[in-house]
Amino acid sequence: MKLYYCPGACSLAGHIALHEAGMPFESESVDLKTKQTATGTDFNSVTVKGYVPALQLDDGQLVTENIAVLDYLASLYPQFAFDGPLARTRLLEQLAYISTEIHKSFKPFWHDSHEDQKATASAYITRRLQYLADTIKGDFLRGDQPGVTDFYLFVTLLWAKRFGVSVPAPLDAVYERLTARPAVQATLKAEGLA
Ligand SMILES: N[C@@H](CCC(=O)N[C@@H](CS)C(=O)NCC(=O)O)C(=O)O
Structure with a gap:
């Protein structure tokens, strides 16, 4: 692979x-x-x-x-997947949310965009991150161990820090926990x- x-x-x-x-x-x-x-x-x-x-x-x-x-x-x-009867659905639901609502919203930061477009994107991303912060299940998004959705979230948090986008405190803690992993x-x- x-x-x-x-x-x-x-x-x-x-x-x-x-x-x-x-x-x-x-x-x-x-x-x-x-x-x-x-x-x-x-x-x-x-x-x-x-x-x-x-x-x-x-x-x-x-x-x-x-x-x-x-x-x-x-x-x-499978240690990076979800558990339970709707496991695959929940995995795809969270991956899609991170991809379409968070990842793609960084677009103005990668291009020559007006400051007001960046400010709008920044506020939108913070609001979308807040949903994840409000629904987190433990130390990581699904519970006590990180999965692929945490790894994807990590990338967007790295970008948020780079571009000065505000990150809710519970996700800052996820970022720190992930960063500490060998x-x-x-x-x-x-x-x-x-
Ligand atoms: N639809 C793709 C988009 C992936 C994407 O945005 N990749 C970026 C890096 S984060 C890229 O390679 N951009 C270069 C380009 O599009 O030319 C996906 O969700 O995987």
């Missing part, structure tokens, strides 16, 4: 899951501006979508879209972010 990632991008979530799982995997960074991978491959030849994450399976199939990549990793490593530190180091 090989993860194509860009340092600090949303692919960091899957990268953390792979480190947390402790099983062998490969990874290769991608320059999103030039679309070249670290070994000089044209990333557009890996995926015409041209964006990360992209997870190449051992049989050659490619999984793209963070929700699908993280759902796949949760199916492979696998998260190893991932940040591997991406040149530690």
Whole structure:
């Protein structure tokens, strides 16, 4: 299994899951501006979508879209999934929320946007983070152990800190707990972010 990632991008979530799982995997960074991978491959030849994450399976199939990549990793490593009769539904529900309501709302910060657009986005993100803070089930989103939704949340909290977006206190605590984990530190180091 090989993860194509860009340092600090949303692919960091899957990268953390792979480190947390402790099983062998490969990874290769991608320059999103030039679309070249670290070994000089044209990333557009890996995926015409041209964006990360992209997870190449051992049989050659490619999984793209963070929700699908993280759902796949949760199916492979059930310790990162949800429990209970609606487990898969709850996992997808939370992944979709983080992707569509939080991740995508950072768009104005990545582009040359007006300050008022950034302020609007910032307030929106904080409101959406607040919902997660209000429904948290323990030390992490689902309970006492982190799962793929926490790893995805972590990426958005990293961005929130970078762009000065206010983070509710319970999620700040999740961020600190995740940052303290050796696998998260190893991932940040591997991406040149530690
Ligand atoms: N729809 C994709 C979007 C992923 C995405 O936004 N990737 C960003 C990094 S966080 C990217 O690679 N951007 C470069 C580009 O679109 O050219 C998903 O949810 O996985």
